[in-house]
Amino acid sequence: MIGLTGGIGSGKSLAAQYFAELGAFVIDADQLAREAIERGSKGFDEVVSIFGDSVLLNGDVNRSALAELVFKDSSLKLKLEGIIHPYVKKKFESAVSSLKDNEVLVYEIPLLVETKSQDRFDLVVTVESEYETRVERLRSRGMAKSEIDARIASQATRQEREDVADFLIENTGSEDELLRQVENIWDSIIETF
Numbered sequence: 001m002i003g004l005t006g007g008i009g010s011g012k013s014l015a016a017q018y019f020a021e022l023g024a025f026v027i028d029a030d031q032l033a034r035e036a037i038e039r040g041s042k043g044f045d046e047v048v049s050i051f052g053d054s055v056l057l058n059g060d061v062n063r064s065a066l067a068e069l070v071f072k073d074s075s076l077k078l079k080l081e082g083i084i085h086p087y088v089k090k091k092f093e094s095a096v097s098s099l100k101d102n103e104v105l106v107y108e109i110p111l112l113v114e115t116k117s118q119d120r121f122d123l124v125v126t127v128e129s130e131y132e133t134r135v136e137r138l139r140s141r142g143m144a145k146s147e148i149d150a151r152i153a154s155q156a157t158r159q160e161r162e163d164v165a166d167f168l169i170e171n172t173g174s175e176d177e178l179l180r181q182v183e184n185i186w187d188s189i190i191e192t193f
């Protein structure tokens, strides 16, 4: 069981994709959190009853509007977490129990340090890259600079992630360089276990 973390825009998802290509069973905490409140789900109905129709856009939950609301109000944040967390936990546990012998689970979990989840994993990998590169990647995804800075400030620091990590991926070069680092970690995991 590998916990894969890193700051926003550091390259976690791409690293996770490479782990999957090498044979890992990958799940993504953010993806599960999206599923928890997608249209037609119980979570969706709960979100609408708490936050009202104003958080909907074309019939779906507008996740950035929701994020903005809970970012400013910690009691609303707790309510939203009360909807999302039980679903994510259930899905994570069911993935763990479906693992086959010798299968490696990689769980992409951005807020590993913030949720003190490191002890749930045999190994922790953190993906880090420079501030400017992250800003550039996130801006090309349409995020405003002020939003990016607020998110980075709300997350654990690079040092805090490195303190709990067994492996550090420095995603400061090309995609190939990232792949090579993932391959090295994969080889050493396979050797160790």
Ligand code: ATP
Pocket: 006, 007, 008, 009, 010, 011, 012, 013, 014, 015, 030, 110, 137, 171, 172, 173, 174, 175, 176, 178
């Ligand atoms: P988030 O925290 O928002 O989920 P993330 O850490 O999962 O982000 P990715 O989605 O993997 O980050 O990467 C952000 C963007 O940067 C993606 O478009 C990805 O393809 C690109 N990217 C990541 N690493 C590299 C790299 N080494 N070279 C070029 N592009 C990269």
